[in-house]
Amino acid sequence: MTVTFEQLQEAARRVLEGARAGTLSPDGLEAFIRMVEEWVDGQPDWLKNSYVGYFSASGPKAVKRADLPKVLRSDPDFLMRFLRLLAGVA
């Protein structure tokens, strides 16, 4: 079953809540990244090949959507910013 963008947003909110409450485990983060993987897999090819990025003075700035799971696993700074974007947290 394909993961929807709304489900991804909901998962991001849960991860951030867990982080705030001190109950977030590595398994919880990995589950979120696997959801991102499934969401990306469900996208049409042209969107998988598109970029998502931002203009901040640290970390990777724009990544291919298809590479998102890899970047989220390897870059905690990007992961945190991406979680905040999805969750709508300033």
Added chain:
Amino acid sequence: MPVKLVIVAPYFEQATFLWSPYLRGWVAQNLRARCVEPAVLWGNDAVPDKYAQALKDPDVKGVLGAGHGSPDEFTGQGYAVLVRTGMQVPGEWKDDVFAPVSCLVGQRLVPYLVQQGVPVGIGQVTEYWFTAMGTGDGSDPEQDPLLRYFLYAEYTFWFKLAEGATAGEAYDAAIAEYKRQADLAKRVDPLTWWCLQTDWQNRKFFGDRGYRLPLPPTVVRTSVKVEVSGEREPLGKWDEIAVSGTVSAEDGTAPQGSVKVKVVREDGVEQEETVQLGPGGAFSTSFRFSWTANIDYTYTATATYLGWRTDAKCYATSSATATVIVRSTRAKTATKLTRVSAARTDDRVTVEYEGAVADEEGKPVAGGEVEVWLTDDYPARQYARTDGGGAFRGRIETYAGWFETSLSLQACYRGDELRMPSCDAKPVKIPPNWKAVGGIAGAVLAAILLLLVIAAL
């Protein structure tokens, strides 16, 4: 001397590879069309000494572009810091609007600059997120099906400012455009929609909402008047859309140059053409749109004057929009049910009907398909065809309960390429199933009698 704007366009990693070509191409070209001169700091020119040098020019009145940022820094090529919170702000910067696309600078850097005397600043209080395909050479946002949403929204601010709007008006127009682009993107990609939503909600205005760029008197404002008319060709299956109008200048002179005319049909089909202005600034053109169906269509025509320069003057760009509805040429029809009757045999019901279909002149519609059905609990449905006199008839057989029921018989002529659909309805009373009702009543009566007999004994 024209107003100049400095465009910071670093080009050294993926985010800037995606965004900056459109600064050097499309943004610069559109500022020129509005009589504002862009000074592009491209790639290795987007560094501190060249930035400071560019801003020393007294004709420079603003800074736009893109660069990585933090709450206290705006950077250029290779993250070289161009502007920093707490720095001594040079006097010549204090008449420059500061509104580049950059993450987090709205938290401290932009408020600091405004506090130091910069008239207007716009800054992001979170990350500025965007999506892009990385396609195109930067000359037209349409080349990148994702980045275009961000470009159209963001640069509305600068284009409006260059057209003479106040900073507040230009900012409001940009935010409205962000919302409009977000709506458009939602159908294409939810992540792009969400980035746009996040961006406009966190793009904050600082400073004087009433500030205007000091456009020099050599800039001649123009205005466009546009009219559009449409006619449907009944046999050829197309709509002919005629667009005409005039471009006039505020100083009474006749503008030269060309107008880009774009016509968009409500289903998204569009055509455009660039036409040269004739005597008195007049223009006209026409487009032919094929039908996809013989229905009403709304066409929106936008005429954009592309500007014109002479040695002494610069005629600024302007645009106007007009719409026309081209009506369906299908004739109206009337469907009439002339007779409806119902008969029951046990639990089966037969509804017989007769009717006719005629056009608005009363001529019979022959060979038309009429959908006939019973409403509510009896969804029996069938299709009848009109004869040479426009009449249709038939019967619907269905099952019904024991008791009397009121239903409705619906008849709808389905229409075709030349005629509109029409419907009629008549009530149908289904008589009760006396045999069944009598049987039940008899059984109940017998049971009562039996109870009475038992009670008497």
